[in-house]
Amino acid sequence: MPETLEITPALPIPEHLCGEVQSKLAYVDESILTARVAPGGERITLQLSQPADGDVRARLEEKVQRVVTTMVKGAIRPKVQVLEDHLERPVPYHKDPNDELFACRELSQEATGIFTLGPLLTRLVAFFEDRFLELADSFQAEPYRFPILIPARYLERVNYFRAFPHSLSFVTHLREDLDAIDHFAAHAACDQHGALNMPLDAFSKIETLLSPAVCYHLYFALADRPLPGGQVTATAVGSCFRYEAINLTSLERLWNFTMREVIFVGAKDFVLEKREVARQRMQSVFEQIGLAYRVESANDPFFIGEFRKQVAFQSAFQLKFEIRARLPFKESTLAVGSYNYHQDFFGRHLNITLPDGAPAHTGCVAFGLERIAYAFLCQYGLEPANWPAAVRQGFSYE
């Protein structure tokens, strides 16, 4: 029987942090089914999977207050900069497309945050992918293929464990031990929640994770040597994995999603100029597609310990801009891509050097393929006849 727990935050949560705090409450405790911060930031409501006694409630409240205090105390209001605003571009569809997507089997859910896409969605993803490849070609970006696995020691080297511990996805395998493998083969089974019944000591130590980003692989490939020719422009598409607990809902937020990136490595001016040119080129692409969206400054989803400082830094130096597409049915927006500049963070941490010996700067433009297809369907519906001509013509339906 679910139970509701109401908590008054130890500090009032400013409006600009309500969404950020709410998303982090997902990681407070496994018993939390939903977490909501009221719009004014004066109340937190948790729905729990089972009744909680006094001790459990006290422990939960302590953890919630730790999240609130860590994220809110001394928080710096970010400087919001809007580079483009086409949110009011007229779009014909205002319904929630999810029911229809499931009903016509365009979307099948395998598990939390894991979805299979049907033919229409897959073709739509391919259409957008072609547009992003055209962008990559316009920069004569070199193609790369990256693995979906990434060594733990790589992520450690770029401080990923400190910044984003909550969203990591770990990889293991059975230990090289005949007894353990035989035992697994004979007894492995899933419980009613889908969890394997094997003890953890049957598995190897974790040396590998599922990759959380595409561009990192390029930086690791370029590490510990001078940058060839002083600059690199590359492109790759890849599966990315970010565990988001109860925030994993529909195509808006997947555990396993696909990103196409165009990546720039070189001197500061080179990277910043290419990032801006990419934004301008995509502006005309999105206009042809008829997407209602805005490009505004943003921050990465740092975990609570790093949140305040990292967000303030990203905001001050305008390092990240998100393409936020309108979701008419819920009057909100969804990030479908981003324009990023990392300064010389990767250059210094991975020892990627320019011809003069200085650390290289990096930046990337990244597009979430499932998300942009989903946002488009939210704005135009599932009937291709109602789509803008540029999409119909470029879509392999016609």
Add this chain to the structure above:
Amino acid sequence: MDSTLMLTSAIRELLAEALQVPIETVPPDIGFGDLPQWDSMGHMEVMLLLEQRYGVEINAETIAALTSIPVICTYLTENGHA
């Protein structure tokens, strides 16, 4: 020692403390990125210490601007901290 030199010396000490490096590695003209420790996180440690010691308001403008000892000293002098 004149006030400018005293302030520079104090900011060198502040940086060494914030970045947890020996003061000998912090020359008077050092800027953001000149030391591996003065990265994004290091910079925010510097800002937090400037806030504590000198009451510098941490906001987008000061974070983006105060990226070297000479600039920090000029800012503090212009804002009556010298």
